Amino acid sequence: KAGVTQTPRYLIKTRGQQVTLSCSPISGHRSVSWYQQTPGQGLQFLFEYFSETQRNKGNFPGRFSGRQFSNSRSEMNVSTLELGDSALYLCASSLDPPGGGAADTQYFGPGTRLTVL
Amino acid sequence: AQKVTQAQTEISVVEKEDVTLDCVYETRDTTYYLFWYKQPPSGELVFLIRRNSFDEQNEISGRYSWNFQKSTSSFNFTITASQVVDSAVYFCALSELSNFGNEKLTFGTGTRLTIIP
Numbered sequence: 001k002a003g004v005t006q007t008p009r010y011l012i013k014t015r016g017q018q019v020t021l022s023c024s025p026i027s028g029h030r031s032v033s034w035y036q037q038t039p040g041q042g043l044q045f046l047f048e049y050f051s052e053t054q055r056n057k058g059n060f061p062g063r064f065s066g067r068q069f070s071n072s073r074s075e076m077n078v079s080t081l082e083l084g085d086s087a088l089y090l091c092a093s094s095l096d097p098p099g100g101g102a103a104d105t106q107y108f109g110p111g112t113r114l115t116v117l
Numbered sequence: 118a119q120k121v122t123q124a125q126t127e128i129s130v131v132e133k134e135d136v137t138l139d140c141v142y143e144t145r146d147t148t149y150y151l152f153w154y155k156q157p158p159s160g161e162l163v164f165l166i167r168r169n170s171f172d173e174q175n176e177i178s179g180r181y182s183w184n185f186q187k188s189t190s191s192f193n194f195t196i197t198a199s200q201v202v203d204s205a206v207y208f209c210a211l212s213e214l215s216n217f218g219n220e221k222l223t224f225g226t227g228t229r230l231t232i233i234p
Binding site for chain 2: 033048105106110111
């Protein structure tokens with residue numbers, strides 16, 4: 001089974017621009033989460049989507065947004081880029097079986113490395 | 118609020134030596150999950166293990182073993198007979214349950230392990 005895929009793998013943007021990152025989860029996985037990884041702040045949770053709905057959100061400004069499509073693929077968007085947005089953005093998917101009550105394992109993609117100049 | 122502490126920032130050992138990576142967590146919940154992930158230079162987070170708060174049995178998988186002790190809020194990871202391929206950054210993570218079942222991961226700051234040939 002193919003793993004989580006993320007595109008593009010590398011991206012260079014300038015301040016003020018906006019960017020869209022894409023994530024395709026493992027086949028059959030319904031939940032997609034996004035994380036930002038920086039040397040200073042480490043790994044931080046951005047948001048999580050399930051059935052096209054955002055279920056959980058981290059402490060990031062409104063410039064960071066996302067969505068999920070009916071096939072579970074997800075995109076995240078960052079508007080008005082700042083230098084501090086330079087980071088590795090990781091997407092993770094999990095099966096999230098019906099009934100809840102158990103934390104499902106999140107499997108991560110290779111990430112998109114965003115550089116803001 | 119939940120918190121994960123990995124006090125060891127960097128560890129270097131000679132190949133074939135055993136090494137233990139420490140993880141201490143804080144949570145107010147009685148039901149939670151603990152994880153270990155490996156991040157090689159490629160950037161992708163590789164899942165290693167998941168443990169729920171009701172299962173304190175130690176686990177062994179090949180050269181890897183995990184020691185979960187609720188009394189000290191620790192979930193330590195030991196690699197025996199280390200190999201150069203074990204060189205990576207290792208993250209411990211904590212997941213608390215929400216009404217949705219799946220919850221965001223809170224990561225430690227990671228331990229960079231270098232195995233010297």
